[in-house]
Amino acid sequence: MMRLPFFLSMQSCPRRCIYCHQGEITGVFDIPSPEHVEAAAASATRPAEVCFFGGSFTCLPPNRQKAYLDGILKAPRGSTVRLSTHPECLSPAVLALLASYPVSMIELGISSLDDHVLSMCNRGYSGAVALSALESVLDAGFHGGAQMMIGLPGQSEESSFDDLRRLGAVRKGRPLTIRIYPCLVLKNTPLEELCRKGGYVPLDVDRAALWSGRLLILARELGIPVQRVGLQESATLGRSIVAGPHHPAFGELARAAELAFSLAAVSSSGPWQVPRKAMSLLTGHRQYGLRLLACRTGLSPEETARRVVFAGNTETNGKFPDERGIDGTLSWE
Numbered sequence: 188m189m190r191l192p193f194f195l196s197m198q199s200c201p202r203r204c205i206y207c208h209q210g211e212i213t214g215v216f217d218i219p220s221p222e223h224v225e226a227a228a229a230s231a232t233r234p235a236e237v238c239f240f241g242g243s244f245t246c247l248p249p250n251r252q253k254a255y256l257d258g259i260l261k262a263p264r265g266s267t268v269r270l271s272t273h274p275e276c277l278s279p280a281v282l283a284l285l286a287s288y289p290v291s292m293i294e295l296g297i298s299s300l301d302d303h304v305l306s307m308c309n310r311g312y313s314g315a316v317a318l319s320a321l322e323s324v325l326d327a328g329f330h331g332g333a334q335m336m337i338g339l340p341g342q343s344e345e346s347s348f349d350d351l352r353r354l355g356a357v358r359k360g361r362p363l364t365i366r367i368y369p370c371l372v373l374k375n376t377p378l379e380e381l382c383r384k385g386g387y388v389p390l391d392v393d394r395a396a397l398w399s400g401r402l403l404i405l406a407r408e409l410g411i412p413v414q415r416v417g418l419q420e421s422a423t424l425g426r427s428i429v430a431g432p433h434h435p436a437f438g439e440l441a442r443a444a445e446l447a448f449s450l451a452a453v454s455s456s457g458p459w460q461v462p463r464k465a466m467s468l469l470t471g472h473r474q475y476g477l478r479l480l481a482c483r484t485g486l487s488p489e490e491t492a493r494r495v496v497f498a499g500n501t502e503t504n505g506k507f508p509d510e511r512g513i514d515g516t517l518s519w520e
């Protein structure tokens with residue numbers, strides 16, 4: 188299904204989260220009107236998933252929400268709408284309104300469930316409130332989404348693992364998907380100021396990838412699908428980042444870390460059977476996954492490579508296609 192994304196940059200957010208500047212993230216500074224959304228939906232030639240991201244959709248005045256939602260009804264039959272919103276704006280009346288439209292998913296910004304972290308980020312509510320909001324979404328029969336973050340001020344890895352376990356506990360087999368975003372320091376945010384004063388030290392790319400890799404393993408164990416790791420690149424994002432773990436293929440690094448941790452847990456010396464489709468996770472980005480696996484097992488990267496067997500393609504066993512060889516030093520080595 189095609190996607191029609193609309194960014195309602197920070198519209199109706201109850202307060203400013205210290206790390207957020209949606210305009211800088213998405214490059215979209217103008218808020219589309221309901222008429223604009225309606226015209227775009229009407230011009231779609233096949234069913235579309237209309238997405239409202241970047242703001243707090245259900246905190247908008249009800250008539251404004253309705254105007255946007257009515258607009259998407261002009262899209263071809265079979266079209267759906269997905270929206271992201273704030274945990275404090277999900278009353279029974281709001282959920283009843285959404286239930287009268289073809290809503291495919293309601294995503295909540297659940298950057299953390301740790302009250303200390305939430306307070307440091309100026310989120311303005313407790314973890315219990317966020318969990319209750321997510322539960323109300325799932326109870327109402329919607330597919331829920333949780334946008335988690337890592338590397339936030341005051342946040343530890345264990346705190347984010349607790350968050351994920353709590354999400355798993357409210358899920359109770361119902362449809363829930365998560366996204367994982369590393370915290371970046373963007374221009375013109377309170378976090379930039381905090382960082383400059385020395386009150387916040389951002390993660391580096393390696394540390395964030397390893398953290399994400401561990402979260403991915405836990406999500407897999409809990410049976411929670413992960414839709415995305417890392418922010419979508421945009422024309423402005425790279426220019427807006429002052430500090431933090433920005434990498435254009437961050438999601439691949441995180442998946443590579445997940446794979447390397449998983450293989451090392453299966454055996455500390457191999458041989459390891461790896462599906463061919465996952466080969467690039469070990470070989471890409473200067474053998475990032477392979478070097479991580481070597482680091483975890485204590486084997487040399489060359490010996491590690493020899494002990495990897497790619498299922499379904501014997502020609503590449505033990506030979507990594509990157510002609511540059513195994514090089515590079517990881518900052519955590």
Ligand code: SF4
Nearest residue numbers: 197200204207241242
């Ligand atoms: S993180 Fe979400 S709730 Fe916070 S200011 Fe940004 S868009 Fe609004």
